[in-house]
Amino acid sequence: MTLALKTETPPPAPAKPRQVTQSHRFDAELVAVTKRYGPGAPAVDNISLRIPRGSYCCLLGPSGCGKSTTLRMLAGHEEVSDGAILIHDQEITHAPPVARGTSMMFQDYALFPHLSALDNVAFSLKVQGVSRAERRAKAKEYLELVQMDHLAERLPSQMSGGQQQRVALARSLITRPKVLLLDEPLSALDPFLRIRMRAELKRIQKELGISFIHVTHSQDEALALADLVVVMNNAVIMQAGAAREVYETPSNAFVARFLGGHNVVQRAGGGEASVRADQCVIGARPGLRSLPGTVSMIEYQGTAVRVSVTGTDDEELTALMPTSAFFNDALELGQSVMLSWDPADEHPLA
């Protein structure tokens, strides 16, 4: 009875402090960021970029365009000359690397040669003073995530490049970063492994739901992986958008040429336009725009054949033909042809 009375009139709960549950909008944000190494032209020039939550973002561009510098500024390995960097909406522009919530995976994996896969992965927890049993259990969990738990006791010298890379990935993830930074992570792998590993990276990124920012100069890699492709050139961002958007509607001739698979042509009314090589045909047809030239390259690619045609002004245009269409009426090097496209497929460039 007494008990019942007690439960009927519970003491009022102490008022809880109102929790701030507002979630962040962007995993990472660069606000007018500039990096100058010296008095010359900046390595990164006033770039702004917002990376939505849970994005796979690829920084893509030719050598020297400023990709790695951008990544190193995000990691805190390079001081920002001007501008601000935010992670989860918090400004961390001048915070030390360990206080940013970022983790970096390097091109050369940088594993400790004398430590097993498990101990390499557990290392940062050891530095944090986590108990041996707990850090080994956690490391095992992350080795499972990268499908390396069966080789937990191997030394780096007893692992293939792809396996070392999985361990390096687990080691970067065990610190539970808000954003994982990857500098050319696939460049040391052979082409077959590279394609397998990029699928793995994408799977792991989606599984964890954190943003990955991945530097590459491979167009294929960026298009295959990224939710957000950021094309850089000469220290600035040329275009940022979804892979399909960037590929189908390049904003300028640099992006169209750099992504490949496009021709840049003069528009009838002036200015430049891009036309996808797979929308070009060899031969003149009514209603199509045509340019005359000679066949300067034929490249068999399995499912398609790339045919390049050099025009009178030395400009090379390419048609990507289905293999069957090519072999129905095979062309020869030096042959005079017309390369044609539908003007409706022209995409005007800035």
Ligand SMILES: Nc1ncnc2c1ncn2[C@@H]1O[C@H](COP(=O)(O)OP(=O)(O)OP(=O)(O)O)[C@@H](O)[C@H]1O
């Ligand atoms: N530590 C440094 N000191 C001086 N200049 C630098 C330094 N690091 C990079 N640079 C210069 O800054 C520019 C951008 O370099 P960065 O390494 O960011 O380019 P990247 O796009 O990553 O190139 P890559 O694909 O070749 O790695 C280049 O002109 C480079 O020479």
